[in-house]
Amino acid sequence: xxxxxxxxxxxxxxxxxxxxxxxxxxxxxxxxxxxxxxxxxxxxxxxxxxxxxxxxxxxxxxxxxxxxxxxxxxxxxxxxxxxxxxxxxxxxxxxxxxxxxxxxxxxxxxxxxxx
Numbered sequence: 001x002x003x004x005x006x007x008x009x010x011x012x013x014x015x016x017x018x019x020x021x022x023x024x025x026x027x028x029x030x031x032x033x034x035x036x037x038x039x040x041x042x043x044x045x046x047x048x049x050x051x052x053x054x055x056x057x058x059x060x061x062x063x064x065x066x067x068x069x070x071x072x073x074x075x076x077x078x079x080x081x082x083x084x085x086x087x088x089x090x091x092x093x094x095x096x097x098x099x100x101x102x103x104x105x106x107x108x109x110x111x112x113x114x115x
Contacts, residue, residue, distance in 0.1 A: 038058045042055075042056050042057055042058055042061075043055075043056045043101065043102065043103075044056070045101065045112075047111070047112065049068075050067060050068060051065060051066045051067040051068040051069075051070075051071070052065075052066040052068075052092075052112065053065050053066075054066065054099065054101065064099055066092055066094065066099055070094050070095055071092055071093075071094060072093045072094065072095065073093050074090055074091070074092050074093075074112070074113050075090070075091040075092075075093065076088050076089075076090055076091075076109055076113070077089045077090075077091055082103070086105055086106050087103050087104065087105060087106075088103075088104055088106060088109050089101065089102045089103065089104070090104060090109050090112055090113070
């Protein structure tokens, strides 16, 4: 009799644990999608005579100045999926670090490569 009660309690516990895990997974996917959309929308850049100013970040805003005289070269990176939609990522190589500008249109990347 005691074994039947314990197995029933265990079955209910595992059922609730499975439901809780499913809810946490759904919530986690929602948060990740929302964050990634905001992260990509947060990238902004301006160009000038001295170089490129890049601002990005969702919770903490960062500003990076890429001086034109310190820029060694610019690399365009694409994947088959981004090529299908006409997007690419620019990677600027400076003296000590790399700066990535993700998901630009081909026209935007052509404009930035000309600086």
